[in-house]
Amino acid sequence: MTFWQFLLADLRAIVTDKAIAITLFGGVLFYSVLYPLPYLNQVPTEQMLVVIDHDGSSLSRRLIRHADASPKITVTGRVSTIETAQSWIESGRANGLLVIPHGFRKDLMLGRGSTLSYGGDANYFLIYSAVVEGLVSVGLDAGKYVQLVGLLAHGENAKAAERSLNAVKLNSVPAFNPSLGYTPYVVPGVLLLVLHQTLLIGTGILGAGQWQNQGYWRRVSPLMLISGRICVFFLIYTLFTSLYVGHCYYWYGVSVQATLWQVALFLLPFLLSTAVTGIAFSCLFTRRDLPTQVLLLISMPILFVSGFVWPLELIPDPLIWISTIIPAVPAIIGMLQLNQMGASWASIMPLWLHLWGLFALFFMLALYGVNKRLKREPNSEL
Amino acid sequence: MTSLIRRELKALWNDPWQFALVTYIPILGIISLWWLFSAGMPRQLPVAIVDHDQSQLSRMLARRIQASPAAKPIGYQDIASAKRAMTQGEVYALVVLPYRLKRDLLTGHSPTIEIRYNSQFLLVGKLLSSQIQLSLADGLLHVASKKQLALGVPKAQAEINLRPVTSQTTALYNSNSNYIGFLVPPVLLALGQLLAMLVFANSLNRELRLNTMSEWFSLGTRRVLFAKMLVYTPLIVLQGRFILAVLYQFLNLPLAGGFGLLLVAQVAMLLAVWLIVLVIFFLLQDCARVISFCTALFAPAFPFMGITFPTLDMPMLAQLWRKLMPSSHYIDTHVGVVSYGQGWDTLADQLINYWGFLFLVPVIVFLAKRVKRAHLAEQSHSPEGAK
Incomplete structure (x- = not known):
């Protein structure tokens, strides 16, 4: 099986699997409307x-x-x-x-x-x-x-x-989110988390459904499976990310400060590391209904440890340490600094490297996990 | 019925994930979410201070900010480096004490103290802005009172002259503005609702996964469903009771009403969750799809509760969606009982608000019959059984 054939087969498997399609296409579109919905009026008045x-x-x-x-x-x-x-x-x-x-x-x-x-x-x-x-x-x-x-x-x-x-004037002005609106506050972080979670769920369901069965994924080497799958999900998520970061940010009035290339460069390791984390994560499961459940339960904690709801200074250190292995956390922190608060590239460089580090770490884990999963013989009756 | 209940309990025991969902995962979730917010109140948040005046007055003002519990001032030499720290999220606010602040004040020009706060982190930013302004205003009042005393006004009168109208602000029902009392109950409720949904969906999905749908139908569709509800409702209410015990007995948050009301409200909420899950289960009939769909539906329950952002300020569509979420019905009761000490009569009114969910019952009956018919047809086609 060549690399291209594998890409096509994998893409077909994703699009025709209804459980994955609901999450990826349905979920991403649905959440882009539903999450900001309560906040559309921005500030409580009257x-x-x-x-x-x-x-x-x-x-x-x-x-x-x-x-x-x-x-x-x-x-x-x-x-x-x-x-x-x-x-x-x-x-x-x-x-x-x-x-x-x-x-x-x-x-x-x-x-x-x-x-x-x-x-x-x-x-x-x-x-x-x-x-x-x-x-x-x-x-x-x-x-x-x-x-x-x-x-x-x-x-x-x-x-x-x-x-x-009025002997002294106190001129207190909000910076970065000048209208004090609620959507510019919530949307950037939450949408990145939605991308992260749906990507993990998609790779999770796909992997969990495949390990015990016979199919195209057994005809390639683990290395090719991982890199091919990363390519496929990266391709799909480039579109979703463009929709979210390009259109939704604009639509919901999020203040945007970085240039297109900086944002693209920053999100590159985010998508890659998330995709490979998803593949490594999928090796833990053989039941297709489990990955979604695990990810659902950890989404709220991930949102809260990424520091824009509750300041990082107040979160206990052990929780912060654990959170560093989740790609969404450095990605949300970095994107907020780069794109919403106008930090320079040099200052978010450590977070960017952190994401590449996660990519390398989870690539190794994925290689180990996929190797192990594919070595075991598929269920005979299927 | 007892044999059916035993069947459910056996299934629960044999499924490690399901067992985890009703035992240690809720405990882990509750503890970690509480731990996350355990600081309770935002304190000692870094604030950049650029003191261009370097006078006795400007240092006094900086000390005032330091005295505020919310802020921890960090001195910066120039605005550029302070700004850089702010864009990197190292400080949440920036105060510039201008050159000649003291001189301008003494000579009757009115200088301006610039404050910038990070409103991308809305919660922290707004809090710091008001705290810094309070501290600075207080410090300046101190200066003004000296002027009054110098003019020969008696001390008691001077204070009134400076601040004729004083104010007394009370945060009703949460007197120290504690975030644990504000945010942790709804967060845990959202988590509890997700767990309840997953547990029930898993228990239904198990019949699909292990191919026991026909066994279910032969045992009696309704009787098995009741057995499931009889097993899982008390288990989840027990989790709910544990959450309440952690919040209102262990952490000692104020509780005006009684636990009984809250538990009754939880049962009503769970029944509504069960109905929604049943509709989706009989509609989709595929483990992964049922879970994905339920997840999509229940995951965003938290913002719709109306605790972080007020319900009346949501657009109409959001208010309608809110009505579909059992957790938003429950949170109204929760706030009512915990803060206002509401009684059973108010609870009865609130329970009536669930009436819309009753429309799901005929839908479930219809869908269940369809699934049953399909199964019977499949079995008659292959008389040897499913395999």
């Missing part, structure tokens, strides 16, 4: 706020109007006690509460100071931070307003008064 206004003054009403005007908050109602507000939150009619104390305006005008209380449902951190950010800026604004009125009353000139209130 969180429901319930107000407990014990003051009922012009200033408290002004404060409530300002809260309602904030894009993050919408005031859905006013109640008289905190208990009622809490029952609103528990029944899902509100996400947060604002308490304006009795004598709020009077105390401020007399220069006594007053305290506003905010609360947000911290079961949902994004809701909580939206409510609190909205209210803090409203509260600061009210404070500034009172100070300004005070300064003007003391006869200060309006411009000087404003300047003395």
